[in-house]
Amino acid sequence: MSAPRPVKLPAAVAERIRHHCEEQYPCEACGAIFGRGDGTESPWLVTGVAHAPNDHDDDHRRRYLVPPEFQLHAEQEARAAGLDVLGYYHSHPDHPARPSEYDRAHAWLGYLYVICAVAEGRAAAMNAFTLAEPDGAFVDVVIEGDAVAWRGPAEV
């Protein structure tokens, strides 16, 4: 299988993700990623993110759950702006920016997943992943930075 397409993530958007992840520390932060990603060849183009509340009822420091109502509104906003929900980001407080088995078990083929590590309250490494095949393993997605400044919905 060929390497997955890269993602173009503007620095300003990456900063918004980091800021949210630091803000929620020591709990996990999560949110939707907007952009364009039609087809399977061209890069994912990220235009913005929306911070979601963490709705997990168990342990917010180790788990996240995006409320379905938030997802609905994110989907509606994205479509209204001619964009898509490309995927979701979340933080790993005091944990590496690598997907856990729990992440993998809950992942959907076709979504982009961005994970930001937060070490003692400070945002650290940020990596992107996607599933290679249904029920398969995560593969790394190369983050290419902001060659193009896209504008899109920032908040939902």
Add this chain to the structure above:
Amino acid sequence: MAVSILIPAPLRRHVGGARTVVVDADSVAAALAALAAQSPELKRQLFDDAGRLRSFVNVFLGDRNVRDLAPAGDAIPVKDGDVLTIVPAIAGGAADGPTLSRDEILRYSRHLIMPEVTLAGQKRLKQARVLCIGAGGLGSPLTLYLAAAGVGRIGIVDFDTVDLTNIQRQILYSTADVGRSKIEAACERLTQLNPAIEIVPHPVHLASWNVLDLFQEYDVVADGTDNFPTRYLVNDACVLLGKPNVYASIFRFEGQVSVFDAHRGPCYRCLFSDPPPPGLVPSCAEGGVLGVLPGIVGSLQALEVLKLILGLGDPLVGRLVLFDALAFQFRELNVRKDPGCAVCGAAPTVTAPIDYEAFCGIRGEEAALDATGLPTLSVEDLEARRRGGETFDLLDVREPHEQEIVQLPGATPFPLSELPAHLHELDSARTYTISCHRGARSLEAYRLMRKAGFGRLQILAGGIDAWAEKIDPSLPRY
């Protein structure tokens, strides 16, 4: 009816990349069925083998989540132009949680085979951190069962040493442990029972200054203490930190259990806003306790801790269970949250741990006696003056069953319970020296006799226990 179904990015590959699929249907269920008919793979993603919508798929009709209504989806009509949105659940998280080794799977197999526990529940137990206050009568079965059940981290707070009088009920210890630190003996025993868990010793005196830091590290606190200052301290700290407090207490033949969780119910202060006057409620050392009783009540406490961790059944929140061993009766009282509660009420006055010794008016027995300024006689003086030929009218106000254990030489048995009815047999012009087990009842007898007109009284400080300790070590102590 033409219904639009908005397809999220991950599912578009099943419908030729379409963002929206329009189907003709008259209900939500029919619309989803029409969508699933377009691709067997999509059908497998949306529905399980029994045809139910999978738990990780949400469906919105307009802005209304109809997920839970989907099994009866036929009943949800759609009209022309309606929009259905499929929303895949998004979850994850940093830690994978613990794994269980082959040995652990075997060890916990009787848990794992129960659908209410399973591997997931056993992992929750392994991740759980429980702090047990006191490693005595209640703490023994409590820590033993928590360790056996696989609670991953068990903290124990105790600074006592094992005494021979403990062994009758504190099954954590054996006779060989007498004289050892309880914490040390308990950690050794629990580690033998389950080497796969972590036992954390806290050989400290729990106090206002250290309680918050200590409790912060744990998920559940289990209070098995025998004194009121600690009980209020534990309660207040749990409320302030939002931790559940699994409470139990015992006395003679009776026990109490409850779960105080101020998030969803009352706390101990809602039940007892003020402590009883000092001395009114005797401890086990003063009132005695049947050996097996803490075994039963401490096990109930362990049960509630495990239920909280596993999220099983109905926890004893808002309910106080009273166990009467002699009648063999369990009674349940409903406890309401008190809106005026000093710590968990609407306008709390306790917002940080306070001085609980002062709050409970607690002083040591001897200090209490000294503080009264009443005339006392030490056992050494009694012995010396008797050797010098002096005679004393000594009244031993202990009960007959205690007289059977040991007698104070030269003392007349005069049980406190019968004192009022027999006062006329005594001569109020004489000087009496009153003795009991350790001093508390002598004080009560003194007050009774003073009221009845006896003017010349003194109390033997420390009672027969001091006599046996300092004057005649051949006498048994209890």
